[in-house]
Amino acid sequence: MFFIFGIQYLKTHFTHHQRYIIVAVFSMFLPFYMCGGILIFLTLRLLWKGEIQEAYRQIPKSRFIIYFSLLSAIVSLFYQNYYGFVCSIGILVILSFVLYYRIHIDSRLFEYITNCIIVLSIFAALYGLIEYIGILNSYNIDQFEIMIFNRPQDRINSVFFNANYYAMMIEFFVCLTFYKILKIKDIKLEWKKFIYYVAVIGLNLFVLLLTACRTAWPALAGGILIMLIVDKHYKTCACILALVIVACIYFLLNPSKFPRVDNIVAYFMTRAGIWEVAIQNIITHPLFGEGPMTYMHIYPLYHGHPTEHAHSIYLDPLLCFGIVGLLTIAPYIYSNIQRLYRLWKLKVDKTLVALIVSFTVMIFIHGILDYTIFFVQTGFLYLLIASSFDVHKHALKAYESLRK
Template identity: 40%
Template structure:
């Protein structure tokens, strides 16, 4: 009991009130999404009440641009009567405020707690996913141990993340967090814990039927070890991945939803061409989030809620001006991340951030799963974690 008490005191005591609030919001990310949104609305109200809102905005390089972007996107959405997009813009503003708040209070101890919490809560999502899968196969009349995965989104597990593909994106971040912790681990039992956590997450990724979720691992898993100078481990992982890919190509029936991948690819291309037509119609400001859902019918496109591309949907939704504002706001963050590597401050964190970005870009070829309150917030938490080392990066040339 004394050791448990000491562990709890070491892990849970000694944070500021603001850091405890951030911890609570992170916990809600692993609940259904409306809990996360409610928590972030609560954060905004708290910051207004305590008169911190102005401080956290202007303490962040170009922080006010996040709110300007949100206001512009709201105006564009209302102009095109895109009321769904308007509500999503409101959500963007609350997420942006929370991330600015996080940047002002994150330190190494808090970030370590957040990563550990995400890894631990992923096991709760794993159990939830198994129970969900048991209900699905019972309803469809399949035996549990055959691990059959249907095409229909209604018959694929999503745990607490609303959609199977959102869950797939979340699992990619969680696996990378576990690898980050393995690189820091000093005892074998901690390595075993994170390896088991990775395997559990990969198993439910399989059951989710999210095919694009596996693509980033071909690059990110070997790369995170390579960046950290574990070149032999990286090479071994590359060889293992090649072997697995060959086995799947020779036996496509062992991988869920692999046999119809070409049909789904051609469906995606129809969506992409429709999105490109939509971008050409409103290139400067877009039509607000969920613009694809507004235009697909008039352009004879395939029905979808978004354009299934992280490269096309931001342009369709926010236009060249909006995407330019995002890039302008993100540039100081890029400098912070680069400084981790250039100054050799925390190579493990640099590798985690780079691999998280690659996960979004690779998965984003076929889907737009980062544009969701849970996946987007976790990605932004990782991306902005470099701010704990230096707020001012003017000494970095990039």
Template identity: 30%
Template sequence: MTSNEKVLLALTASIFLTVYVEVAALVLLPIYILVTKQSFIFLRRKQDLFFLSVFWLLSMTVTIYSGGKPVDLLLGVFMIFAFTAMIFITYTMTQRMFRLILSFVCLMSPYCFAVALIQRALGMEWSYGARYSSVFLNPNYYAFYISLVILFCIYNIIKSEGDRLRHVYIALIPVNLLALYLTECRTTYIVLLIVCPIMLAYSGRKKWLAGYLVSIFILMVLLLLFGDSVSFLPRMEPIVEDMCKRLDIWSGAIGSILDAPVFGRGYNTYARIHDLYGSYSIAKHAHNLLLELLMDFGFVGTGVLLGYFSINVSKIIRLHKQNKCHQRYALTITVIVSVLLHGLLDITMLWPQTSLLLMYVVGFSTEYDKEHIFSTSRRHEILTVHAKSARTKETAEPIL
């Protein structure tokens, strides 16, 4: 494993040591790049550097012009480190490293579940009630992580070459569903019901998809028959009240967008404008991904940012059309759908711990070194049983 790959794995591990440790790791990353004389990375990723630099200059200029507070400007400064991580990831990532990171993220989920169980055993409560967030500070961030883990597990089940390894990931799915119950995040239940069959369909697992749909049908019938005694979704009582709060928040966000549609008002806009539009003041953001982006960065900034990600995703689509990278394509599309569905009611993907995971999937560039990325090596340092299986079943087919 190269030093860059070790740093990438350490950066991933920092996610599970609270967001403060991850932020510290992101701040130290540019120092590592300078000390190891790898500044050429940014020149090798000219397209990434251009889009991210234009976006950052626009966003900081707008924030200053709109009277952003020091904390708002600090968010903009932090984006430098986030964008550095993005470029470093697209430069360093390989097929082997991608699978290693996905497996590591999945295998850390029991640890996160254990932390949530300890929080429950201690009777811990927050402003949002007895909803457990593990190492993610907020239960909705934890729930979004869980939805990604379940998709990663499905991906690894499909890619696994031996039954022993496949059983590990199969066992992790119910563990994470139990963890999801502790978060009491209603949205994630619906998201998983939708994205799991999409993952199976794009992966070409027709029998698995049929089994999933039959199971969901049976579950729905049981819910109809025993609806009075079966509680499927948590926190159903306050759902109307919560939706009214969302509508109030969105009205303020839409008002801000209409008044500053081109460039927005910069970082952390909602905290500065909710009194101006008389919207729900306790909320800290728009609770909608598209509204948040348009409110903060306007149509120009949002277009630049989405343009950057669309270019990276288009590389995966192009490889899929060339009959390569089918499973990677399935995972990428499914994760994007998951982000969009979560984004209807929240912005959980715009948190450092969750956004880093999205960088691995959506920001993975396959143009850097295709020969290395599509190598035949499928060794797996985390699960040694995989390494043994790979040595006996290694093929020359380029798979990602």
């Protein structure tokens, strides 16, 4: 497995365009500031070589990314939201690199980077376990015990800034590994691969428990179930759904066993206060918002809870970008949905469609109570997977030609 990280392997199996993408994927497992720095460097280099411009010429509706980012940057400067201005540039960088990814992705590269992400998730989990042992030692606990802590500094985050961001990355890792299991044609013949994937899922689920992130579990369950439904594995879906129901009944009958149950009311009330501040500001700035990170910019005005965002995927985009801002990026999003729908109609790779849909479902379930998708690593990984329908760009192009 580990030969796939060799430089000679990369040179002989991938173009120099694709090697840029591989470096970007590896960077996701570095601290977020290093990941962001590498993405900026790669994008600027590709811009200098004219590759980014070519991506914008080839990808339909991609110019709306520029309109959206520029509008966001202007609005941020107007309201003196300087963090928002920096985020607007970051959004442009990441989305521009994703366009480059779309024109150079193929089946071999997608298989390679997904394998790498799965392998690297093991190292992230091992790092998280070392971190957890350090937390236990800080409480003078010398033996390994499973303890769920409330304090943010006592919840493992590996290399992903905080526990909630790491939890969302784990959701993606588990879903991606489950996708690989669904791609196995004969488990009896490929039983070693199956055991490897099951072990990776088990390890990631264990460290997910140590992150103490409650929202991740229903999001992950929803993502897996949707993947099975879209890929038409109804019997497996019924079995997993039964396990989910049993788990729910168990926690209803034994509420003290639910992770961090002692602060669940206070947690929800804090969220409700954050949402109230967000709604008040949306009412006063409905058209353009005040740029990314608006909540952090405005919460002192409302004496709100201090935090970076509105902890809701349903509120924060409207709070930050307003109705006009969201409509500006809508044509690009709609174009992507159309291409994904065409791929599903073609029945070329329904498991890939199922993976993309499951990732999206997970962020909308997790996003009810948090906004962990708005981060360098989580956002970048989601955008890469969600844009991977262009693995089959030739089939999509042929389908569009026939329609014309």
